Amino acid sequence: MPTTENHYVSTTNACKLCRPIGACLAFRGVEGAVPFLHGSQGCATYMRRYIISHFREPMDIASSSLGEKNAVFGGSSNLKQGLKNVITKYGGKIVGVATTCLTETIGDDVPGIIREFRKEEKDLFAHEKAPLLVDVSTPSYAGTHMEGFHDAVKAMVDQVATKDGSTGRVNLLPGFVSPADIRYLKEILRAFGVSGIVLPDISETLDGPALLDYEKLPGGGTPISMIKSMGSSKATIEFGRTISGQDTAGRLLTTRHGVFLSQVGMPIGLRETDQFFSAMEEVSGNKTPCRHEKERGRLIDAYVDAHKYISGKRAVVYGEEDLVIGLTSFLAEIGIKPVLCASGGTSGRLEESIKSACGGIVEPPLVRDGIDFYDIAGEAESLKPDLFVGHSKGYRLARKLDVPLIRVGFPIHDRIGAQRVLHLGYRGAQSLLDRIVNAAIEKKQNDSPVGYGYM
Amino acid sequence: MKTASAVIFEERKDQIYRKGDAPFDIACNKESLAGAVSQRACVFCGSRVVLYPIADALHLIHGPVGCAVYTWDIRGALSSGRQLHRLSFSTDLQEKDVIFGGEEKLYLALTELIDRHNPKAAFVYSTCIVGLIGDDLDSVCARVSKEKDVSVIPVQSEGFRGNKRAGYEAACKALFRLVGTGDTNNISPYSLNIMGDFNLAGEIWIIRDYFKRMGIEVVANITGDGRVDDIRRAHGAALNLVQCSGSTLDLAKMMEQSYDIPYMRVSYCGVEDMTESLYAVARFFGDLRIMERTEKLVKEELSVLYPKLREYRKVLAGKRAAIYVGGAFKAFSMVKTLRLLGMKVVMVGSQTGTREDYLELEEITDDGTIIVDDANPLELSAFIKEKDVDIFIGGVKERPIAYKMGVGFCDHNHERKEALEGFSGMLNFAREVHSTVMSPVWRFVPRRAEGGTGNANN
Numbered sequence: 001m002p003t004t005e006n007h008y009v010s011t012t013n014a015c016k017l018c019r020p021i022g023a024c025l026a027f028r029g030v031e032g033a034v035p036f037l038h039g040s041q042g043c044a045t046y047m048r049r050y051i052i053s054h055f056r057e058p059m060d061i062a063s064s065s066l067g068e069k070n071a072v073f074g075g076s077s078n079l080k081q082g083l084k085n086v087i088t089k090y091g092g093k094i095v096g097v098a099t100t101c102l103t104e105t106i107g108d109d110v111p112g113i114i115r116e117f118r119k120e121e122k123d124l125f126a127h128e129k130a131p132l133l134v135d136v137s138t139p140s141y142a143g144t145h146m147e148g149f150h151d152a153v154k155a156m157v158d159q160v161a162t163k164d165g166s167t168g169r170v171n172l173l174p175g176f177v178s179p180a181d182i183r184y185l186k187e188i189l190r191a192f193g194v195s196g197i198v199l200p201d202i203s204e205t206l207d208g209p210a211l212l213d214y215e216k217l218p219g220g221g222t223p224i225s226m227i228k229s230m231g232s233s234k235a236t237i238e239f240g241r242t243i244s245g246q247d248t249a250g251r252l253l254t255t256r257h258g259v260f261l262s263q264v265g266m267p268i269g270l271r272e273t274d275q276f277f278s279a280m281e282e283v284s285g286n287k288t289p290c291r292h293e294k295e296r297g298r299l300i301d302a303y304v305d306a307h308k309y310i311s312g313k314r315a316v317v318y319g320e321e322d323l324v325i326g327l328t329s330f331l332a333e334i335g336i337k338p339v340l341c342a343s344g345g346t347s348g349r350l351e352e353s354i355k356s357a358c359g360g361i362v363e364p365p366l367v368r369d370g371i372d373f374y375d376i377a378g379e380a381e382s383l384k385p386d387l388f389v390g391h392s393k394g395y396r397l398a399r400k401l402d403v404p405l406i407r408v409g410f411p412i413h414d415r416i417g418a419q420r421v422l423h424l425g426y427r428g429a430q431s432l433l434d435r436i437v438n439a440a441i442e443k444k445q446n447d448s449p450v451g452y453g454y455m
Numbered sequence: 456m457k458t459a460s461a462v463i464f465e466e467r468k469d470q471i472y473r474k475g476d477a478p479f480d481i482a483c484n485k486e487s488l489a490g491a492v493s494q495r496a497c498v499f500c501g502s503r504v505v506l507y508p509i510a511d512a513l514h515l516i517h518g519p520v521g522c523a524v525y526t527w528d529i530r531g532a533l534s535s536g537r538q539l540h541r542l543s544f545s546t547d548l549q550e551k552d553v554i555f556g557g558e559e560k561l562y563l564a565l566t567e568l569i570d571r572h573n574p575k576a577a578f579v580y581s582t583c584i585v586g587l588i589g590d591d592l593d594s595v596c597a598r599v600s601k602e603k604d605v606s607v608i609p610v611q612s613e614g615f616r617g618n619k620r621a622g623y624e625a626a627c628k629a630l631f632r633l634v635g636t637g638d639t640n641n642i643s644p645y646s647l648n649i650m651g652d653f654n655l656a657g658e659i660w661i662i663r664d665y666f667k668r669m670g671i672e673v674v675a676n677i678t679g680d681g682r683v684d685d686i687r688r689a690h691g692a693a694l695n696l697v698q699c700s701g702s703t704l705d706l707a708k709m710m711e712q713s714y715d716i717p718y719m720r721v722s723y724c725g726v727e728d729m730t731e732s733l734y735a736v737a738r739f740f741g742d743l744r745i746m747e748r749t750e751k752l753v754k755e756e757l758s759v760l761y762p763k764l765r766e767y768r769k770v771l772a773g774k775r776a777a778i779y780v781g782g783a784f785k786a787f788s789m790v791k792t793l794r795l796l797g798m799k800v801v802m803v804g805s806q807t808g809t810r811e812d813y814l815e816l817e818e819i820t821d822d823g824t825i826i827v828d829d830a831n832p833l834e835l836s837a838f839i840k841e842k843d844v845d846i847f848i849g850g851v852k853e854r855p856i857a858y859k860m861g862v863g864f865c866d867h868n869h870e871r872k873e874a875l876e877g878f879s880g881m882l883n884f885a886r887e888v889h890s891t892v893m894s895p896v897w898r899f900v901p902r903r904a905e906g907g908t909g910n911a912n913n
Contacts, residue, residue, distance in 0.1 A: 010564035045495060045852070064490070215859075
């Protein structure tokens with residue numbers, strides 16, 4: 001089915017977020033990092049609450065808090081003062097500075113201001129543990145939060161990673177996935193006997209334990225020493241079909257430091273996970289460990305157990321492009337027919353990737369990129385879906401259509417446990433399968449006049 | 456353990472006052488300190504908060520998508536009819552719009568949305584970038600207004616032009632363009648407008664019911680469950696009741712000046728302020744029957760409420776509370792309300808309080824209470840720790856600070872799903888406080904578990 005054109009000038013209920021929030025999320029996954037927005041105070045505050053409501057964790061984002069005079073004369077003095085304050089009070093080991101539409105438009109030269117700042121504040125940088133400053137350009141009027149996320153990862157690799165001999169480590173660039181996903185990926189790396197560097201690593205920074213004190217900088221995150229050493233790793237595995245072949249952090253490590261790059265899709269479902277495990281076998285030189293083989297086997301067993309309850313069900317899938325591609329691949333495998341795959345992203349690669357993800361199992365569905373929820377609603381009603389798979393902003397539409405919503409991705413603002421949602425790998429597929437099938441069964445049970453309790 | 460002094464910025468020291476330490480003095484209404492992680496938002500946020508609940512108006516945010524998407528249906532402002540306010544409309548400006556200007560896109564988007572939704576009016580919010588690229592919002596709005604025969608009102612809410620207060624003012628100016636354009640025939644001499652209530656969890660319906668029982672007509676809700684046509688005739692009311700920290704105070708002042716309508720500041724939170732507000736209204740009208748009905752109402756409500764409150768008070772007495780809210784006015788009621796429950800307020804602060812606000816807080820709080828303006832997570836967490844609080848009352852941004860440290864939390868912000876105003880709201884509030892303060896989960900958090908500081912009396 002061909003992609004149809006967007007008909008409207010206005011956007012209603014966007015299916016994307018703005019670019020700087022992605023950068024803040026990526027910076028949060030680095031040990032001792034302070035995400036810092038160069039812009040007006042509101043941006044940081046709005047993004048903080050958006051992120052807090054999903055992870056239910058503290059999320060401090062500093063701001064240069066620009067006022068009217070800065071908008072006229074430039075934000076340099078506020079940026080410098082802000083940097084100094086976060087370094088002295090928060091003790092940030094790394095400050096990730098992302099721009100906003102305001103500072104991009106007034107044309108602040110952030111790399112230049114940072115250079116000046118280093119010169120002016122020699123004392124802050126004169127010692128061994130001097131903080132690192134990483135800057136990334138994230139104009140809100142171009143791209144989505146995912147561009148911001150990937151930009152920030154690339155900026156860290158660009159500005160921090162070096163090559164100094166060979167460590168034999170494996171870099172893993174997973175993109176924006178849940179803390180539970182990251183924990184699981186690290187387990188997989190260990191199981192393959194690989195010393196891995198996962199960037200970013202939000203497994204603890206955005207899913208921490210109950211504490212006695214408020215931490216200025218949450219524990220966990222990719223250690224800076226590890227980011228520095230990424231150029232010395234033997235290989236990089238990077239997730240995301242839409243960024244494959246693009247100018248990414250993984251690509252940069254290849255061109256600049258000669259690190260072998262393996263790009264795979266976001267490993268959701270059996271086939272995409274198989275690709276990831278093949279890549280792991282290739283870079284580690286080891287076979288897939290037995291317990292993960294067994295998880296794979298149990299997953300297939302579960303596919304069989306479940307298939308009749310969901311056979312031919314029609315799904316609307318929406319969210320970030322690479323997530324949608326992975327989910328579509330998974331849904332196709334279990335016999336669900338994706339009828340609409342939608343994203344606010346505009347990589348231009350969604351349709352071909354969806355086609356390939358369907359892999360001849362099902363007819364490729366209607367694919368819409370650069371879309372908002374007004375358009376999704378317009379398409380969905382006539383497609384008669386049985387379920388929605390996406391983040392919680394599709395709730396009102398799912399409710400209107402009286403179909404279950406399987407909450408995945410970001411944001412999940414109307415449930416608890418978003419940080420624990422597992423999407424990736426055999427185990428993530430198992431969890432998604434159980435949730436989807438049980439939602440279908442529950443719907444049938446609820447709709448049943450007799451309310452059966454055995455099947 | 457970090458102490459409060461270790462986390463307080465030199466530049467912010469004069470924005471923190473400890474009652475009893477020295478004669479009252481506090482700095483406020485300052486620009487937030489760069490790098491301090493202020494809990495404040497921006498001008499746009501202030502305007503959006505005030506106008507958002509007008510449910511039959513179109514709210515179009517002119518700018519890149521972020522400002523619209525972060526304010527999409529995030530508040531509990533209910534509507535009894537149309538739900539237009541729950542949609543998030545944006546011009547989603549792209550790079551080429553920034554370079555060549557966004558006026559054409561704004562015109563097309565506005566026209567499209569007005570055709571689609573047939574709103575009673577449209578508010579067009581300006582964001583940071585619009586102020587910079589120089590789009591002429593006024594002329595686009597005027598053009599569409601004329602072509603579509605519907606009021607299209609620009610809101611000058613560029614984020615960087617100040618803080619939330621400036622946004623309130625911009626919203627009031629926008630509202631004032633509607634006021635005075637409707638027919639005021641058949642409005643009772645015993646009438647008022649409810650201002651600064653946003654109908655969170657249906658609160659304005661509770662308050663409207665009280666006025667109905669008192670025999671007073673409510674002309675316009677400004678803006679909870681608000682309607683454009685009601686606001687147009689708001690100048691026909693005899694009195695403006697202003698709640699909330701000045702979010703609609705500017706409008707009341709403008710209406711006083713132009714239409715000679717007096718205003719009165721009230722609060723519907725807590726028994727004391729709720730009762731006093733109703734009596735103040737009754738006294739204003741000076742009608743014996745209204746006063747009698749008010750007395751009857753208060754008596755009825757309190758006879759139901761007090762016995763139930765006493766139960767909560769028994770267990771909550773002596774617990775320590777910290778309050779951090781957007782506007783300080785709400786904090787006054789909170790201090791009194793918590794006291795009614797036998798609790799002690801040990802810290803109270805706000806994002807945008809004025810000197811007068813803080814002075815009043817100083818008067819009604821106990822010695823040792825920390826009063827803070829424009830705080831940040833490090834300060835708030837240090838105060839929580841120092842004062843060993845049992846409950847934090849605030850909004851979404853404060854919740855993880857409290858929870859992470861093992862402290863109870865009550866959401867008194869715009870996201871709340873429990874009505875906390877009026878007499879029934881007071882009971883809900885007590886229940887909310889009780890449900891968190893007395894939860895068994897605190898037994899297990901590091902702060903209260905063996906080895907933690909503080910008293911393990913939960």
